[in-house]
Amino acid sequence: MGEQERMVEAVLFASAEPVTVRDLEARMPHGCDAAEALARLRKRYEGRGVQVLKVGDAWAIRTAPDLGFLMQKETVETRKLSRAAIETLAIIAYHQPVTRAEIEEIRGVSVSRGTVDQLLEMEWIRFGRRKMTPGRPVTFVVTPEFLDHFGLESARDLPGLKELRSAGLLESRLPLSALPTMGDGGDDEDEISAGQPELFED
Numbered sequence: 702m703g704e705q706e707r708m709v710e711a712v713l714f715a716s717a718e719p720v721t722v723r724d725l726e727a728r729m730p731h732g733c734d735a736a737e738a739l740a741r742l743r744k745r746y747e748g749r750g751v752q753v754l755k756v757g758d759a760w761a762i763r764t765a766p767d768l769g770f771l772m773q774k775e776t777v778e779t780r781k782l783s784r785a786a787i788e789t790l791a792i793i794a795y796h797q798p799v800t801r802a803e804i805e806e807i808r809g810v811s812v813s814r815g816t817v818d819q820l821l822e823m824e825w826i827r828f829g830r831r832k833m834t835p836g837r838p839v840t841f842v843v844t845p846e847f848l849d850h851f852g853l854e855s856a857r858d859l860p861g862l863k864e865l866r867s868a869g870l871l872e873s874r875l876p877l878s879a880l881p882t883m884g885d886g887g888d889d890e891d892e893i894s895a896g897q898p899e900l901f902e903d
Contacts, residue, residue, distance in 0.1 A: 702745065703738070703741070705729065705733050705734065705735070705737075705738035706738045706741050706742045706745070708728075708729050708733070708738070709725055709729075709735060709738045709739055709742050710742055710762075712725060712728055713742075713753065713760060713761060713762045714762055716761070718759075718761070718849075719756040719757070719759030719760055719761040719845060719849060720759055720760055720761065721758055721759045721760070722735050722736050722739065722760070724759075725738075725739070725760075739753065739760055746762075749765065750764070750765055750768060751763065751764055751765060752764075752765050754852070754854070755854050756845055756848055756849045756853075756854065757845040757848055757849075757854070757855065759845065761849065763849075763852070766852055769852075782819075783816065785808075785810075785812070785813065785816045786816050786819055786820060788808055789804055789808070789812055789816050789817065789820065790820055790825060790826065790843075790847075792804050792807050792808065793820075793826050793841045793842065793843055794843050794847070794856055794859055795856075795859065797829065797840070797841065797842040797843060797856065798829035798830060798832075798840035798841065798842050799840055799841055800832060800838040800839065800840050800841075801817070801838070801839075801841075802838065804841075817841070823846075824844055824846045824847075825843060825844060825846060825847040825850070826841050826842065826843055826844060826847070827841070827842060827843075827844050828840070828841065828842075829841060829842040843856060
């Protein structure tokens with residue numbers, strides 16, 4: 702293993718949060734190529750118990766997805782999300798950036814301040830840009846912490862409608878139209894990873 706790979710490995714291993722290439726290069730000696738070292742390190746970790754994974758525009762060392770069940774006791778979320786919070790989070794993930802009024806229109810009921818505050822406190826959503834509409838309402842988007850928690854590189858990796866239907870996760874008041882296929886349309890929903898259905902569990 703090259704010295705640059707060792708440096709990248711050390712930083713990723715020691716960091717609880719995903720690290721960007723820019724942050725890596727800022728820590729490494731001048732002239733180092735963090736992106737190339739990352740690519741080699743990612744290949745070196747293929748098939749092992751931990752992997753070098755991309756989270757948004759950053760990188761992290763994480764448990765291999767197929768071994769997540771071994772960590773179940775350590776990763777159980779102690780706070781149970783309400784149905785309202787789950788529906789609100791799902792709508793934001795699939796429709797971002799989305800305003801509170803748009804969330805309420807999709808759900809058919811009002812969204813309490815407590816529901817949004819809980820998701821903000823968990824750092825799974827954040828405020829996005831204001832919409833260029835009357836009143837300039839704020840929007841909500843999901844965060845890198847949300848993506849990291851569910852092992853997603855981007856929102857495009859969210860489950861598609863077929864996967865959600867087959868898992869029995871669309872039986873709530875949330876209409877099918879509220880969760881459109883991610884992608885350009887057609888058969889793209891078949892290409893979306895269904896590896897994180899727990900996002901929508903009760």
